Amino acid sequence: MKDNYCIIMAGGVGSRFWPMSTPQKPKQFLDVLGIGKSLIQMTYERLLQTAPKENIYVLTNTSYAQIVKEQLPDLTYDQILTEPKRKNTAPCIAYAAAKIQALNPNATMIISPADHLIVKEQRFTEIVATAIKRANEEERLVTLGIQPSRPDTGYGYIEFDNTSNVNAGEVTEVKQFREKPDLATAEAFLKSGNFYWNSGIFVWKTSSILNSLESFQPELHELFAGDLSHYNTLTEQEKVNFCFETCEDISIDFAVMEHAKNVDVVLADFDWSDLGTWGSLNTHLSKDENNNAVVGTHAHLFNSSNCLVNIPNNKLVVLDGLNDYIVVESDNMLMVLKAENEQELKNYLKQVEQKSPQFFDK
Secondary structure (H helix, E strand, O other): OOOEEEEEEOOOOOHHHOOOOOOOOOHHHOOOOOOOOOHHHHHHHHHOOOOOHHHEEEEEEHHHHHHHHHHOOOOOHHHEEEEOOOOOHHHHHHHHHHHHHHHOOOOEEEEEEOOOEEOOHHHHHHHHHHHHHHHHHOOOEEEEEEOOOOOOOOOOEEEEOOOOOOOOOOEEEEEEEEOOOOHHHHHHHHHHOOEEEEEEEEEEEHHHHHHHHHHHOHHHHHHHHOOOOOOOOOOHHHHHHHHHHHOOOOOHHHHHHOOOOOEEEEEEOOOEEOOOOHHHHHOOOOOOOOOOEEEOOOEEEEOOEOOEEEOOOOOOEEEEOOEOEEEEEEOOEEEEEEHHHHHHHHHHHHHHHHHOHHHHOO
């Protein structure tokens, strides 16, 4: 495993998990399952099966470097890579690839978001091993696709050729990436059987992704990888700060994946969620006899059904007559939201911030 390097992407804000997730402590650092581990801690432990701990890096915003160190004390500060500005995933990946290429030209990178929930971890490790094998056989860019369970409009989709009867756990060539669809299109994708969700988990040789960046994003490549001499030296952070100040804000999907012709997908069959919303978390929590998911020792529900309730253990809460609601309390902020209106949460928060800005200090 000495040539395997894992990059945990942990710079997001996770606003759709408000009020638990805030700019000061976003969801990747929270114990959203109530099990005593944050999402980033679970991700780190999972990736230890793929790479030695000295080859695991966290790429995060400068303001989160200390909390990363607190939650992952085994990491050195050199393994916590910081971006001074949020510029989306392509600059982050360009930075990590250039740094690791300077360390080890034979390196293979595994890119994983910090806030995904993966239940069948052994199967995840097997799928990643398949992706690593494919990425090392040829100069291929490999992504993990997730078999869709519903016509979700919140995910991008990966189209592949299913005429060869490719099975779960196997690799096949990507025909194209498709952006987040409307409901009718998502239903058609699901019916066709040759579309998987784009998980945002990638595997490739550092040399392969750098070559692709040079082809499709030459300015970004030149900024981060034109001169590798600064990496792993005292001048690295100064160079990186300049690069992030200068570079374009662009995702790796737009920057590379939608243009490249050397892209494969492993059809993954582990239990996965990107935990983008409270509703997506709800599917992974145990339920009572009325289908309520309750996190909180002293939360008591009466005449209520199909609710998600997340309350601190030191709070006593009594709820009566709620059906299909999300109730979350954290740090003097309370949300009681109809589950069907969850997609409106961002819009609600924009209005709330204007009237109560003191609760949204950056």
